[in-house]
Amino acid sequence: MKFEMLGASWQQLQRQVARLTRRDDAEDLLHSSYLRMAEKADRAVARPEAFLVRSAVNQARDDFRRSRHPAAPQAMDLQTLQVCDRSPLQDEMLIARQRLARVKEGLDRLSPRSREIFLMHRLDGLKYREIAEHLGISMSAVEKHVAKAMQSLSEWTEGW
Structure with missing residues (x-):
């Protein structure tokens, strides 16, 4: 599926995803959704704009849930990270x-x-x-x- 077939502009879709997810990476989410839609090229998507936005929002929710899971990897604060000195005592x-x-x-x-x-x-x-x-x-x-x-x-x- 080509982007030209979409009625809305990419920027409009990006703004909509950003508003719904309140995230800075709305364009990345939208791009991932577009790739998923392109992979399903064998099936016609009735409303491509709605599919892209819903898919991007769902991806953002999934990412949020994964980040809240106790086993999720946590970002390390490099300021507090202690460097290990491997030289002998x-x-x-x-x-x-x-x-x-x-x-x-x-x-x-x-x-x-x-x-x-x-x-x-x-x-x-x-x-x-x-x-x-x-x-x-x-x-x-x-x-x-x-x-x-x-x-x-x-x-x-x-x-x-």
């Missing part, structure tokens, strides 16, 4: 620094070769095979160094 930072210092101490206690292999695996993300090729040792030796380092660090940081 000072005591958490202190504990993390102490743990890191303890791990560094534990790494210093490892033999240089075990420390090197452990860091290549954990920090650089190299696989055992890659470490073995790079250092010219067997994969079994790499596995033993990593296991030894993990065991030593586990014992050193136990209770922390």
Whole structure:
């Protein structure tokens, strides 16, 4: 259905919807009603202006009822909204620094070769095979160094 077929002007219909609903979004309501009417193009609407106005008013009432329902989402006041700071608390930072210092101490206690292999695996993300090729040792030796380092660090940081 084309708008030209309506007898009343769009502004007249908009004013009528605004008067009946006492809302500022009368044009939006009227537009939604027009789309609903266009979807029903297969059925003839005897009085298109009346259909549009009644449909817009009904939509406004439905919106009002939904907004009054206890489960309806409520608008948030951005002035009172508190921003959440996701950074760690000072005591958490202190504990993390102490743990890191303890791990560094534990790494210093490892033999240089075990420390090197452990860091290549954990920090650089190299696989055992890659470490073995790079250092010219067997994969079994790499596995033993990593296991030894993990065991030593586990014992050193136990209770922390």
